[in-house]
Amino acid sequence: MQINEALIRRLAQLSKLEFEGEELAHIQQDLSQIVRFVDKLNELDTSGTEPLIHIVNEVNHLREDVVKQEITHKEALLNAPKKDSDYIRVPKVLS
Numbered sequence: 001m002q003i004n005e006a007l008i009r010r011l012a013q014l015s016k017l018e019f020e021g022e023e024l025a026h027i028q029q030d031l032s033q034i035v036r037f038v039d040k041l042n043e044l045d046t047s048g049t050e051p052l053i054h055i056v057n058e059v060n061h062l063r064e065d066v067v068k069q070e071i072t073h074k075e076a077l078l079n080a081p082k083k084d085s086d087y088i089r090v091p092k093v094l095s
Helices: 005-014 021-042 073-079
Strands: none
Touching: 005 021
16 A cells, blocks of 8 residues: 555545644654554464454453432432522533
8 A cells, every 4th residue: 555645635634634744744654654564464374363352351240230219309409509499500501
């Protein structure tokens, strides 16, 4: 794959990035190294290798989701700095 300035500019446009001058040359060099590395990996024989699905063999042991009432509505309103009858008042987020 030929990594040239036109390709870098097209990729920059698609990813909404801007590269100029020395930065563009540096990105072109980095991308060329990445492509060479991937080409090197393609030379390896992976026919007997199973795909890696998970990094570790650990299994998440999750607790059962049980609904329970920790505090009452009245107790929650006692801790609210501002309240309006049955509701907690918060600052306006959207204008």
